[in-house]
Amino acid sequence: MALLRRLVSSSSSSSSSSALLRPILTSPLSRPFSSDQTLTIETSVPFTGHKIEPPSRSVDTSPAELLSFFRDMSLMRRMEIAADSLYKAKLIRGFCHLYDGQEAAAVGMEAAITKKDSIITAYRDHCTFLARGGTLVEAFAELMGRRNGCSDGKGGSMHFYKKDARFYGGHGIVGAQVPLGCGVAFAHKYLKEGAVTFALYGDGAANQGQLFEALNISALWDLPVILICENNHYGMGTAEWRAAKSPAYYKRGDYVPGLKVDGMDVLAVKQACKFAKEHALANGPIILEMDTYRYHGHSMSDPGSTYRTRDEISGVRQERDPIERVRKLILAHELATASELKDTEKEVRKEVDDAIAQAKESPMPDPSELFTNVYVKGFGVESFGADRKEVKAVLP
Numbered sequence: 001m002a003l004l005r006r007l008v009s010s011s012s013s014s015s016s017s018s019a020l021l022r023p024i025l026t027s028p029l030s031r032p033f034s035s036d037q038t039l040t041i042e043t044s045v046p047f048t049g050h051k052i053e054p055p056s057r058s059v060d061t062s063p064a065e066l067l068s069f070f071r072d073m074s075l076m077r078r079m080e081i082a083a084d085s086l087y088k089a090k091l092i093r094g095f096c097h098l099y100d101g102q103e104a105a106a107v108g109m110e111a112a113i114t115k116k117d118s119i120i121t122a123y124r125d126h127c128t129f130l131a132r133g134g135t136l137v138e139a140f141a142e143l144m145g146r147r148n149g150c151s152d153g154k155g156g157s158m159h160f161y162k163k164d165a166r167f168y169g170g171h172g173i174v175g176a177q178v179p180l181g182c183g184v185a186f187a188h189k190y191l192k193e194g195a196v197t198f199a200l201y202g203d204g205a206a207n208q209g210q211l212f213e214a215l216n217i218s219a220l221w222d223l224p225v226i227l228i229c230e231n232n233h234y235g236m237g238t239a240e241w242r243a244a245k246s247p248a249y250y251k252r253g254d255y256v257p258g259l260k261v262d263g264m265d266v267l268a269v270k271q272a273c274k275f276a277k278e279h280a281l282a283n284g285p286i287i288l289e290m291d292t293y294r295y296h297g298h299s300m301s302d303p304g305s306t307y308r309t310r311d312e313i314s315g316v317r318q319e320r321d322p323i324e325r326v327r328k329l330i331l332a333h334e335l336a337t338a339s340e341l342k343d344t345e346k347e348v349r350k351e352v353d354d355a356i357a358q359a360k361e362s363p364m365p366d367p368s369e370l371f372t373n374v375y376v377k378g379f380g381v382e383s384f385g386a387d388r389k390e391v392k393a394v395l396p
Contacts (some may be wrong), residue, residue: 003294035115037063039333043268044325050250052257052286055275059267062333065111069266070326072101076127077323078352079136080296083143083157084357087300092143095172096157099123101264102293104322105230108269109198113277116193118166120181121200123158124230124294125170128200132167134160136355137362146362146376154364154373175201176209178227182214185225196224196275196280206233206249215285219256222284226276229255229287230263232294237307250289257283263290264320293320342382 049052080100086092099106100125110131111121121128126139134150142149143157150160151170160170168184171177179361181199188195205211206229218225229249233240240247250258257279261272269290276286293316297304305313330336 022362039063039066039371040330043262044265045262045268047268048250048260049274050248050253050258050260050287051255052259052279054259056269057271059271061218061267061270063333065337066326066333069107069111070323070341071344071348072107072131073266073323073326075136075348075351076100076103076106076130077346078141078348080128081127082352082356083140083302084296086140089178091360092157092300093145094156095123096143096300097298098296098300099124099127099294101316101321102230102232102290103127103293104198104266104269105228105263105290105292109228109273111266111270112273113196113198115165116195117277118168118181118184118188118195119200120168120171120177120184121170121198122174122205124202125158125160125172128158129162129167129170132162132165134162134165134167136183136352137358140356140359141362144359144362145358145364147365148359148362152369153362154369155270162202175205175211176207177201178208178211181227182218182223182225184220185223186221188224189221194281196226196277198226198228200228200230201245201294202235203229203231203233203249204238204243206231206252207244215253215256215287218285219253224280225285226280227285227287229289229290231289232292233295234294234298234307236298237302239307248289248322251286253285253287256285256287258287258289260289260291264291264316264322264325266322266326273277287303 005202005275014387041061043057080098083092083096083098087096106127115133115197119128119132129139129150130136137148138150138158141147142151142153144155144231145153147153149155150162154192155161155170156239158170167178169177171180178199179202180186181197185197188197199212201211211227215227231249235243246252249261252258259272259276262268266352272288277288295313295317315327327341330341
């Protein structure tokens with residue numbers, strides 16, 4: 001208890017702008033405790049395997065890890081709630097897809113892998129960026145189209161990147177990231193890096209032809225790729241049972257092993273991703289279906305309540321919320337008091353508010369940035385001189 005209080009105090013005192021530039025997974029509550037205590041906790045529901053023996057339900061964790069899970073998921077939740085308000089205030093424009101409810105998938109996956117492994121995902125990407133080590137300021141600046149954003153303010157909500165941590169987006173075309181992820185896995189194998197790629201997609205993308213084409217060649221070449229279907233049960237406004245004849249997405253690979261996972265249980269996600277990484281390195285592709293849920297609509301233009309009931313949403317919040325599950329574990333094992341966890345949530349709220357204020361101070365990109373990073377050969381280039389070998393670039 002005393003140690004937790006010291007850690008909370010340490011976090012509270014670092015409210016300067018430099019603290020906001022810290023990756024969330026290196027926050028004070030994420031540092032290991034001095035003791036090497038191990039807790040073994042059983043997952044909420046069993047894993048279900050397809051053409052493979054599922055991993056054990058007993059997951060090893062520690063007090064430090066559980067506290068870091070609570071803090072990191074709370075930070076993600078608060079960030080997404082704040083993004084909702086910023087969008088309604090018209091400080092965020094265009095598309096904006098929020099991840100609240102699905103935080104366990106991002107945090108549990110990160111707990112099982114290293115920065116040598118790669119991640120590529122769809123457009124619900126804010127929290128995955130944070131889990132890879134991105135900062136709140138970079139996230140909010142990007143959402144508001146500012147120069148200090150993780151993509152220089154040019155990508156917006158759907159195109160977060162962090163190349164130095166092998167996070168390759170952030171993709172707006174449904175399912176397009178899966179073949180790219182398989183290509184990244186090919187690079188890992190070709191370079192003999194001993195790393196894997198996690199390619200994430202939603203249940204709405206699960207029927208895309210390119211997914212099956214990429215999976216086929218990945219299986220032929222035994223590529224170290226894990227395809228993760230984050231099944232939140234609604235592709236845009238369409239329930240999975242209306243869109244998929246077989247909504248058992250972990251079986252959809254047919255000839256490729258699959259595993260169904262409770263995506264609202266951060267420890268289950270950690271166990272499944274560790275298991276999948278070991279399998280992929282030794283045997284090639286595997287599919288994970290994360291049974292999860294989004295609290296917001298598909299995007300900010302979707303109220304999220306026309307195709308599902310409010311009772312359904314509140315029921316998931318009460319029974320399966322990933323943050324509340326970890327809170328109960330922490331309290332049950334007396335790793336912190338309810339008051340201390342509330343203090344952590346207050347710190348998180350302040351951290352998010354400070355990051356928003358700092359992001360608002362970031363300038364808009366210069367208009368000339370419209371013509372950079374455009375992949376068109378010779379765009380805006382003129383040749384001149386006697387032999388026409390001198391070139392200069394001009395903006396149109």
